[in-house]
Amino acid sequence: MKAIVHVRLKPDVLDPQGQAITGALHALGFTEVIGARQGKIIELDLDGTDHNLAKERVETMCGQLLANTVIEQFTVTIED
């Protein structure tokens, strides 16, 4: 099993890297870009077959380490 964890900044938290990406895309002529937010993806290779249990465990991992919930939010997807 594989868990895909998306960690991104909460919408109200300033994201200077996202702003820089927006600026750079504008400079390249992609003026349709209104905004960009940068996050990260963490892929976990997991032992076991129970998707629900895995999701619950990975969410606990996010709360304890993978995300800083003061500024970040996360989503977890489990794949085979």
Added chain:
Amino acid sequence: MRAAVIVFPGSNCDRDAASALAQVTGQAPLMVWHQSNELPAVDLVVLPGGFAYGDYLRPGAMAARSVIMREVCKHAEAGGLVAGICNGFQVLSEVGLLPGVLMRNAGLKFVCKPVALQVERIDTPFTSQYSQKSPITIPVAHHDGNFYASQDELTRLEDQGQVVFRYVDNPNGSANNIAGIVNQANNVLGMMPHPERAMGTTGDGGDGVLFFKSLLGGFR
């Protein structure tokens, strides 16, 4: 005064902090490895600068979950002094001993330069030797020093006077120009600037000496 410096894999100002402590206290601090599950009886714990765990995932995130940090938290809860400098500040906020988060600098670049700091509180064990009259100069060197807290949290920090150092000219985008804060009990401090690099022995001035002398003051 007995002091301990915690060494994480990737700490790189641990020896500098030890030199500064030795210079002021005349006594070398204990160096405590991150995997130790015992903290010797000390008055002060220093979490040094550097890149614990390479700053991977988030600065301070993995160090905050190391074995020794459980002991450091107990030490803090018992009223012991804890000072986190630069990466140490990031560890303290990740472990929850201090509020807020140190985010990527607004300029997105690592910044190493001397900065002027206004000392906002001189009634803490970390700052008693300073004066509020004129700013001090201490170098910063970090990539993630942009202090962030929710508006409510910021209001609370300001209302309770927890802001100890403020940048005169903000180098990293920190909210309210915050460079260093204490917890409500005044025994845990985190600051991005490096007082151990301003010990009067290099070109960076001597304004860091009073930081360490303040700590000594409470114990002599």
Added chain:
Amino acid sequence: MVADHGLSPAEYAKLCEQLGREPNLNELGICSVMWSEHCSYKSSRIHLSKFPTTGPRVICGPGENAGVIDIDDGDAAIFKMESHNHPSFIEPYQGAATGVGGIMRDVFTMGARPVALLNALRFGAPEHEKTRSLVSGVVAGIGGYGNCVGVPTVGGEMNFDPGYNGNILVNAMCVGIAKADQIFYSAAKGVGNSILYVGARTGRDGIHGATMASAEFSDDQEAKRPTVQVGDPFTEKRLIEACLELMATGNIIAIQDMGAAGLTSSSIEMADKGGVGIEIDLDKVPLREANMTPYEMMLSESQERMLIVLKPGTETSSRQIFTKWELDVAVIGQTTDTGRLVLSHKDEVVCDLPIAPLSDLAPQYDRPWRETEPAPVLDMSTLPLRDPIDALARLMCAPDMASKRWVWEQYDRHVMGDTLAASASGSDAAIVRIHGSNKALAMTSDCTPRYVKANPYVGGKQAVAESWRNLIASGAEPIAITNCLNFGNPERPEIMGQFVRAVEGMAEACTALDYPVVSGNVSLYNETNGAAIPPTPTVGGVGLIRDLSLPTGFGTAVEGDLLYLVGHTSGWLGSSLYAREIEGITGHEPPPVDLELEHNNGKFVQSAIGASLVRAVHDVSDGGLAAAAADMAMASGKGMALEGSDILPAHAWYFGEDQGRYLLMVSANNLTRLQDMARNDDISLSYVGEVIGDDIALGSSRMKLSELRKQWEQWLPALMEN
């Protein structure tokens, strides 16, 4: 297949003859990297032997991982400079980062704790489409690695020239400090001793990086991207601490880092130097990726790995240290008495090569070379007269002269707590104190490629002389150099001619100044589509400041101090920065380098510093006297006024780049003693101006210092953040 491996038909025939058979694929791969230009120095070796490499302070000269010099009190300094040009052009962040990592490993491999980093960087024209992203990537990579490991980046150079548009240069230098009786070498010894692999796991990084660094670029270089290695400074930091901890145990017989050509070159060099054989069981190599072949394992350039030969019985205690630091560690083989490199994989011998032919009998070429056409001498009287202060302002804002604050503020210059002078300070060399002492090392990197291009021999001499002068000016006794010789394709006689003559010029200067070469690196084939870089033999100099209470640098000034010039001024403008930036003329004969004069003037300045007769000293180089005074003014925040010359036209007097000169700041009460000393030593010492007011003044032409500073600080941020 053979051509893919970069071996010529003649080289392949030689290999078959040595083996008595055709090599298998693994053996071919191993031989091709060992015989690549990068590892074998086949085009350069016979010329490098012209360098003086010994001296009373030399503990270990070229041939080991880095050079070692004696810096008194049982201390030694260990240092080297190395290029990471090609990788940095392809992927600037990782290329520069791994360059820094590699040079640090060369230094701590020998037992030193790294204490300082310097970088000599050459980029293409500022307006070239790639320049900005290369600059920001390289600078971020250097900072990202050095800052994390926690070794201060204290100095370097940064030039821009269209000649580097397709081949930037990233030369990284590291200086470390060790105890002179605890230096570690790479020669394996004994039979049956365990070979320990430590550090990061082996992946498919940078396979054939060494052969890539030995081939010209063409426009399909994008396809070569996957071969660039990725650096991990966190592992490097732990590797430094773990290796230094192991070195203190006495368990080590020999130690070598895995640099270019990874496991191949490290194992072969260790065996060859010790005259032993090596047997490796590839199944024991810690791997990052599944199903790696022997070929890939041997040629991988994964970073942050070391090979160690252990004393018998020390395996367990050695492993514990690396386990503590959470690093991979494995005994992967042993030394033998066969003189052969034998590799086994899945119970099969996959390589069996005699070691000596691979290194000792590697091809060596005396490539044909042609002397560079003599450059015309520039007649200064043909240049128009201009307002000198206006010319100075333009010069100080030219790409090579403008403030590099934007760069060095991204480098941690102060970690370790001993940096006394770094990029921000007014000093011709970076200064780092030996921890806990009153002495320090001074370090500098120098080269003036426009001189070398116009006259490789004179330019080679000048690079060494300027390095020596910078150390003298910062109050140090110059001791030795490392170098990084960056040139184009040596198979072209005109490029080989640049190389040969530059080396001869450098060698002559090193000999005359008692300034031996203790380590170095050669980077050839710096060409794209047949266009070679300007010849760039970078010199990394190291000196010792014995007493930190004596004056150093040029960061202080007192109103009323007098400015005196050491050395003679003929107003030489050929190949000067003034000629290039203000008049747009290049390619004239560069200023001559009189080594005897250089030596005498330097010794005089050294004595004046030793007697505390000067407040500040600055060498006079790019931009001449006026630029030197402007540097001093901006570093000290005090205005300076220079007088004009009765003999020379203003541009020649203020901006000529005659060599062997120093600008001294002297307080009036020391003047007589200084003048007496100059008279006794037969040194040219002349009054040129004074410290006064808030302006920088050249004769009657002047501007506010604050205005000059503003313009000087503005250029690079404007380029990078626009």
